[in-house]
Amino acid sequence: AQSVTQLGSHVSVSEGALVLLRCNYSSSVPPYLFWYVQYPNQGLQLLLKYTSAATLVKGINGFEAEFKKSETSFHLTKPSAHMSDAAEYFCAVTHTGGFKTIFGAGTRLFVKA
Amino acid sequence: GAVVSQHPSWVICKSGTSVKIECRSLDFQATTMFWYRQFPKQSLMLMATSNEGSKATYEQGVEKDKFLINHASLTLSTLTVTSAHPEDSSFYICSATSGTAYEQYFGPGTRLTVT
Numbered sequence: 411a412q413s414v415t416q417l418g419s420h421v422s423v424s425e426g427a428l429v430l431l432r433c434n435y436s437s438s439v440p441p442y443l444f445w446y447v448q449y450p451n452q453g454l455q456l457l458l459k460y461t462s463a464a465t466l467v468k469g470i471n472g473f474e475a476e477f478k479k480s481e482t483s484f485h486l487t488k489p490s491a492h493m494s495d496a497a498e499y500f501c502a503v504t505h506t507g508g509f510k511t512i513f514g515a516g517t518r519l520f521v522k523a
Numbered sequence: 524g525a526v527v528s529q530h531p532s533w534v535i536c537k538s539g540t541s542v543k544i545e546c547r548s549l550d551f552q553a554t555t556m557f558w559y560r561q562f563p564k565q566s567l568m569l570m571a572t573s574n575e576g577s578k579a580t581y582e583q584g585v586e587k588d589k590f591l592i593n594h595a596s597l598t599l600s601t602l603t604v605t606s607a608h609p610e611d612s613s614f615y616i617c618s619a620t621s622g623t624a625y626e627q628y629f630g631p632g633t634r635l636t637v638t
């Protein structure tokens with residue numbers, strides 16, 4: 411069975427500081443992994459995805475994530491936080507044998523001025 | 524590309540009435556569409572998966588007679604909340620995928636409030 415664990419329901423950083431949002435997954439087969447961002451009262455926007463190519467994935471808005479099979483992790487990072495990064499972030503895993511996607515509980519990112 | 528729209532973006536209805544929410548893929552053919560429900564400050568909960576021309580597959584605990592899903596074409600899926608009650612108030616989000624692509628494209632969501 412697949413599962414996704416996001417460590418930390420809330421993360422607060424200062425503007426300009428490093429952003430690190432943690433995601434660990436569980437999957438019996440090679441997974442596809444995603445990070446999405448959601449702004450209030452909006453749908454989800456794809457930040458980046460891992461689909462078994464390069465383990466370091468670069469996404470939009472300066473975000474990137476590294477797939478570490480040995481640690482079953484897919485943490486999201488951004489070198490320098492911007493006020494506009496304040497939002498809810500979801501890590502998700504999709505079984506390569508099907509389309510069903512499992513979402514993590516989400517991490518709310520706060521950016522302080 | 525890969526745009527998904529939802530209509531309406533918000534709706535208020537009286538208890539006991541039915542509400543239909545549309546999900547459209549605007550620039551691609553969606554072989555599979557998903558319907559999610561999201562409560563405030565919570566993650567997305569998958570309600571059902573629908574494939575064009577076939578019956579939807581509902582997740583455990585989701586009442587299929589209450590949440591009617593129709594995927595009549597490759598660009599349109601509808602979710603009808605029948606005999607709505609205040610506890611059905613939520614944010615409903617659809618997504619779509621095409622062919623062998625595992626990436627889902629999400630709609631902007633529909634806020635349903637039942638009074």
